[in-house]
Amino acid sequence: MEDLSFVPELPSGPLDVYRNNASFNWKRLKLALEGDFDLLKLKYKIWRTLEKDPLFAHSPITLPVEEQKRITQLQLKKINEYKFIPKEMFNASYSKRTRTIMTINEAVQSLNPSVSVKMAIGIYLFSNALLSLGTERHLKFYEATIKHREILASFSLTEIAHGSDARLMRTTATYDPSTREFVVHTPDFEAAKCWVGNLGRTCTHTLLFAQLITPDGTNHGLHGFVVPIRKPDTLETYPGLIVGDMGEKIGVNGIDNGFIMFNQYRIPRENLLNRTADVTEDGTYESSFSEPSRILGAALENLSAGRIGIMQESCHSLSSAVTIAVRYAATRTQFGERDRETPLIEYELHQWRLFGYVSAAIVFRLYIDLFAHTYLNIVEKSNAGHRVDNLSEAVSEIHAMVSSSKPLLTWTTLRAAQQCREACGGHGYLKCANLGDIRSNHEPTVTYEGDNNVLSQQAGNWLLRQYEAAIAGKPVDSPLGTVAFLKDLRTIKDRTFTCKTTKELKDPQFIISTYKWLLCWMLKYTHEKNEANLSQGLTKVQARTKSQVYRWKTLTKVYAEYITLVFCLDNIDKKERELQPMMLKLFCLYGLWSLDENLVELYQGGFAKGEECARLVRDSVLELCGEVKNEIVSVADALAPTDFVLNSVLAKSDGKLYQNLQKAFFSHPGVFERTPWWRDVVPASKL
Ligand SMILES: Cc1cc2nc3c(=O)[nH]c(=O)nc-3n(C[C@H](O)[C@H](O)[C@H](O)COP(=O)(O)OP(=O)(O)OC[C@H]3O[C@@H](n4cnc5c(N)ncnc54)[C@H](O)[C@@H]3O)c2cc1C
Numbered sequence: 001m002e003d004l005s006f007v008p009e010l011p012s013g014p015l016d017v018y019r020n021n022a023s024f025n026w027k028r029l030k031l032a033l034e035g036d037f038d039l040l041k042l043k044y045k046i047w048r049t050l051e052k053d054p055l056f057a058h059s060p061i062t063l064p065v066e067e068q069k070r071i072t073q074l075q076l077k078k079i080n081e082y083k084f085i086p087k088e089m090f091n092a093s094y095s096k097r098t099r100t101i102m103t104i105n106e107a108v109q110s111l112n113p114s115v116s117v118k119m120a121i122g123i124y125l126f127s128n129a130l131l132s133l134g135t136e137r138h139l140k141f142y143e144a145t146i147k148h149r150e151i152l153a154s155f156s157l158t159e160i161a162h163g164s165d166a167r168l169m170r171t172t173a174t175y176d177p178s179t180r181e182f183v184v185h186t187p188d189f190e191a192a193k194c195w196v197g198n199l200g201r202t203c204t205h206t207l208l209f210a211q212l213i214t215p216d217g218t219n220h221g222l223h224g225f226v227v228p229i230r231k232p233d234t235l236e237t238y239p240g241l242i243v244g245d246m247g248e249k250i251g252v253n254g255i256d257n258g259f260i261m262f263n264q265y266r267i268p269r270e271n272l273l274n275r276t277a278d279v280t281e282d283g284t285y286e287s288s289f290s291e292p293s294r295i296l297g298a299a300l301e302n303l304s305a306g307r308i309g310i311m312q313e314s315c316h317s318l319s320s321a322v323t324i325a326v327r328y329a330a331t332r333t334q335f336g337e338r339d340r341e342t343p344l345i346e347y348e349l350h351q352w353r354l355f356g357y358v359s360a361a362i363v364f365r366l367y368i369d370l371f372a373h374t375y376l377n378i379v380e381k382s383n384a385g386h387r388v389d390n391l392s393e394a395v396s397e398i399h400a401m402v403s404s405s406k407p408l409l410t411w412t413t414l415r416a417a418q419q420c421r422e423a424c425g426g427h428g429y430l431k432c433a434n435l436g437d438i439r440s441n442h443e444p445t446v447t448y449e450g451d452n453n454v455l456s457q458q459a460g461n462w463l464l465r466q467y468e469a470a471i472a473g474k475p476v477d478s479p480l481g482t483v484a485f486l487k488d489l490r491t492i493k494d495r496t497f498t499c500k501t502t503k504e505l506k507d508p509q510f511i512i513s514t515y516k517w518l519l520c521w522m523l524k525y526t527h528e529k530n531e532a533n534l535s536q537g538l539t540k541v542q543a544r545t546k547s548q549v550y551r552w553k554t555l556t557k558v559y560a561e562y563i564t565l566v567f568c569l570d571n572i573d574k575k576e577r578e579l580q581p582m583m584l585k586l587f588c589l590y591g592l593w594s595l596d597e598n599l600v601e602l603y604q605g606g607f608a609k610g611e612e613c614a615r616l617v618r619d620s621v622l623e624l625c626g627e628v629k630n631e632i633v634s635v636a637d638a639l640a641p642t643d644f645v646l647n648s649v650l651a652k653s654d655g656k657l658y659q660n661l662q663k664a665f666f667s668h669p670g671v672f673e674r675t676p677w678w679r680d681v682v683p684a685s686k687l
Contacts, residue, residue, distance in 0.1 A: 002037045004028075006044050008642065014331050015633055015655035018345070022634035024582050029638035032575045032583075033362070035369040039103040044642075046084055046107040051644040053078065056111065058647050060432065060668055065248045072114045072254030073202055076122070079108060079115065080149045090147070094383055095376035098305070102312055102372065109313045110320060110641045113441040114254025116313065118152075121197045125306050126153030129207050131383075133224050133273035141205070141226055150232055154198040154206045156260065161190035164454040166209070166222060171262065173210040173225055173272075177283040180269045184210060184227060186261040192242075193260045195448075200245030200258030204232045212272070215283040224273040229260070240265040251440035307402045308375060310445050311368050311409045317442045318361045318413040319639035320646055324435060325354050325420035326636040327651040328427070344423075345632070351625035354423055356593035357416040358632055359586040361639055364409050366571040366583075367564040371401065374480065393477040396462055401482060401563055404459035407452035408560035410445040417442060424650055432664050434648040456556040457548070463559055464530065467523040482563050485516050492520045497608040502620040508569055508584060511591035514607070515562040518598055521605035522558050526551040554601065561594045582631055589624040592617055 004027045010019070019026075034040040050056040055071070055078055063071070084104050089097050101124055109116035123145055130142045145151040159169050170191035173182040186192055193199075199206060205228055212223040230237050237243045242261040249257065272279060277287035329350055333341035344350045375398055381388045388394065417439035421428040428435050446452045463483065466476040470486035478484050485492065495517050499505055529551050533543035544552070565587070572583045595602070596617050602608045628635070643652050649664040650657065665671065679687065 002031065004031060004040075006041055010637060011654040013655040014657070015327060015653070018330050018630060018633035019637070021630035023631060024579055024634065026634040026637040028576060029579055029582075029635065032579055033365045033369070033638060035373075035571075036099070036103075039099065042084065042100070042103055043107045046082075046104065047111070047642050047645050049082060049084075050108075050111060051642070060664075062431065065253045068114070068254045069201055069256050072112065072118060073256075075112060075115045076118050076152075079104075079119065094380040095373075098376050099372070102309060105309060106312050106316050110316045110645045111647075112254065113313070113317075114252045117252060117255050118198055118202075120306065120309055121155050122152040122203060123149070124309075125155055126151070126205070126207055128305055129155075129224065129273070130226075133275050134226075135274055137270050138226065138273065151205050152198060152203050154196045154203040154229075154258075156193040156196045156199065156206045156208045156227075158193065158195045159190065160192050160194050160259070163195075164451050169209065169211065169222060171208070171210040172213055172219075173208075173223070173267075174213040175215055175269070175279050175283050176266075177215055177281065179266070180281055181266045182212075182225065182269060182272065184208065184225070184262040184265045184267060186263070189261070191261075194246065195257050196260065197255045197257050199229070199243065199260060200256030202230075202235065202256055204228065204230050204235075206260070207273075212277075212279070212285075214279060214285050218285065220277065220285050220287070223277065225267060226271045226273065227265075227267055238265075249444075251437075251443055304375070304398060304402050305379075306449050307406045308368070308372055310449060311364070311402075311406055312372070314409045314413040314442065314445060315361065315365045315368055316641075317438050318357065318364065318409075318416050320641065320648075321413070321417045321420040321435060321438050322354065322358045322361050323636040323640040323646060324433065324648045324651040325423045325428075326358060326632055327653075327655060328424045328657065329354060330633050331655050331657040332425075345629065348622060348625065350423065351629060352622065353419055355589060355625045355628060355632060356621070357412070357419060358635055358639075359590035359593065359628075360412050360416065362583065362586045362635065363564055363568045363590040364412070365639075366568040367405070368409075370567045370571040371405075371563075390477070390479040394479040397478055397480045397482060400459040400462035400559075401480070403450070403455045404556040404560035405564060406450065407446070407456045408557060408564065410442070411452060413442055414439070414446060427650055427661070430649065430664075432647075432649040434646065453553070456553060456560075457544070459556045459559060460526070460552040461544075463523060463555060464527055467527055471527075482559075482566070483519075486520070486523075489520055492516050493524070495607065497602070497613045499612075499616060502616055502623055505592060505616055505620040506585075506588045506624060508587060508591070511588060511595065512562075512565060512569070514595060514602070515558070515565065515591075517607055518558050518595075518601060518605075519555075519562055521607070522551070522555040522601065525601075525605070526555045554598075558598060558601075561591075565591055582628070582635075585624060585628055585631075586635070589621065589628065592620050592624065596621060 007027050007030060031037060031040055055075060085100060089100050105116045105120055108119065127142050127146045130138045141151060145153060157166060159171065162168050171184065171186055171193060173184050176183055196206065205226055208225045208227045209222045210225060212220045214220065228238060229241065229243065240263050244259050246257045246259060269279065269281065277285065279285055329345040330343055332344050334344060336342035378388055378394055382391055417435060421435040421439060424433060424435065427433055431437070466478060466483045466486060469476050470489050476483055476486050495513070499510065504510060526547055529547040530543050533546050538546065568587060572580055572587060575583065599614050599617065602613060640646055649660050652660050
């Protein structure tokens with residue numbers, strides 16, 4: 001068995017009451033959730049190193065925005081200097097290297113999300129894009145970014161007037177054969193690129209998406225270009241650019257989001273990322289795709305890795321939020337007898353509010369662990385030129401999975417952060433509880449790299465295509481197997497709810513088979529509405545738009561819940577036997593807690609009749625809450641980062657809530673000083 005002594009022991013204290021009742025070893029669960037011993041070790045090494053470095057010390061007050069940006073950039077520089085990526089990783093397989101980078105990102109994100117976003121966009125998203133969209137002539141940019149850290153990049157797609165609909169962006173890159181350059185231009189302020197992370201103050205280059213126009217005036221659609229923005233040694237912007245910082249945001253203020261307008265700005269022809277399309281020296285356009293939208297699709301497919309990163313980071317924010325609320329609930333007492341008050345965690349209402357989110361944290365982490373592995377293995381094989389069966393079908397299925405599960409994970413985390421804040425009462429509202437920062441720093445993930453509502457529409461497109469194939473008796477294109485069950489559509493749709501006891505519901509097979517029914521019904525319900533719209537003469541886009549609410553949107557949410565459960569269950573099967581009973585309980589809790597939200601559809605579609613189904617689902621949720629109550633503090637210990645990283649006065653692992661609060665109150669800067677503005681407020685006669 002692996003030696004986990006690098007994970008510090010937990011100090012003894014008030015939380016022992018619950019810790020002593022757990023049926024499993026929390027360190028083993030921690031390792032199981034990480035999925036890899038070396039990566040867990042690396043995470044702890046990073047946290048230990050950064051804890052010792054004063055640059056990473058937490059500020060008890062919110063710093064001015066500009067200072068947050070300065071410190072974030074300095075922290076990024078320092079992290080580069082620490083060289084957390086082991087040397088041998090540069091020659092390791094793509095999958096291993098990427099997993100290592102993802103782990104570093106997760107470790108840093110738990111501490112300061114702004115740094116990890118900066119790093120993810122500025123180094124990894126850019127270098128990945130160079131590999132997947134560029135060719136040999138872009139390797140110099142790759143080396144300068146990943147090896148020498150001379151380039152800090154940004155990703156310029158969004159414009160002032162267009163975000164979600166990328167096709168209508170208006171920044172142009174017109175080829176000039178006389179100088180063999182592209183001339184990049186912004187026609188007006190509405191076409192200015194905006195929201196671009198790292199652009200406001202720091203990046204040296206941007207990966208720009210602009211409409212490529214050849215000398216004959218033909219517009220070939222959006223293409224990616226490497227565009228220099230600032231001199232690396234002075235950070236002065238180059239002439240021909242109007243670049244600015246977007247100012248204060250409601251979170252992640254360490255990131256310098258910026259806007260930019262190009263004034264006939266020239267870049268070399270070679271800066272076009274030309275893997276899928278190129279322009280010859282004389283200005284002829286050559287492409288391996290006939291459709292411009294497919295080129296954009298191929299370019300944006302590159303975002304999948306970024307979205308997987310967002311999901312991993314969400315899992316960490318969710319883990320931190322529930323850890324804080326669970327430790328607080330176990331140490332905070334209210335009501336009961338004067339000398340024997342009741343800990344909040346004993347109240348069923350409190351359990352119901354929190355434990356669903358704790359189980360979500362476990363299910364999501366096991367889902368994303370296995371899904372990231374699957375994804376990286378496919379990319380690795382394909383990059384190495386090995387045959388991947390049904391590659392393009394796999395890419396479409398992965399896109400559907402990412403497009404539905406990024407919304408599910410990020411929205412659940414956002415709801416959890418708010419619930420956890422409320423579950424810690426007034427103290428949860430303190431900055432030093434850290435729940436406010438977790439919530440506001442996490443919040444933009446529901447918008448960036450694809451607004452959740454828009455993104456999930458794309459998953460719906462794929463799902464309906466598979467359903468249409470299934471009802472036509474054709475095979476579905478599901479190499480990853482997420483909708484392979486559609487071949488049994490006819491038998492699944494006839495199922496009904498027949499359970500009589502909660503025991504029958506607290507069974508993974510019940511949950512999975514109910515989800516299969518739900519998906520089949522949601523597909524039918526959505527498809528029929530879409531067809532009815534089409535038969536009334538609406539265009540495809542209009543028909544889709546008119547079948548979003550209650551249908552398409554619910555369908556993609558249900559699909560996301562289903563795939564997270566299926567992948568999680570597969571992953572539980574690979575874990576240590578001793579951990580499995582508790583993991584399965586949490587699996588069932590998440591599954592039934594989610595089914596509770598879908599009761600309307602279960603009744604509407606005829607799966608359930610009478611009061612029994614709703615009552616049994618809800619009774620099962622409450623029973624499971626009671627059954628995991630004694631485990632939940634140790635589950636939180638497994639989910640938690642170190643105290644330094646968690647940074648919450650309410651949730652130190654020693655459980656000494658009131659001593660820690662007193663220390664925080666008494667050491668707050670200026671806490672006992674007479675206010676410096678006292679003269680301004682006392683009556684003049686008293687002065
Ligand atoms: C912190 C932060 C960092 C960012 N970083 C970057 C970056 O580095 N680079 C970059 O290029 N961009 C970045 N963005 C921009 C981000 O990607 C966009 O905000 C996002 O794509 C949404 O586009 P939008 O803001 O134009 O919203 P809109 O497209 O205007 O959407 C507004 C609302 O309308 C809804 N909506 C839109 N279309 C439809 C439809 N067809 N049906 C129903 N509802 C619809 C959406 O769901 C959304 O709720 C960042 C944003 C934030 C907040």
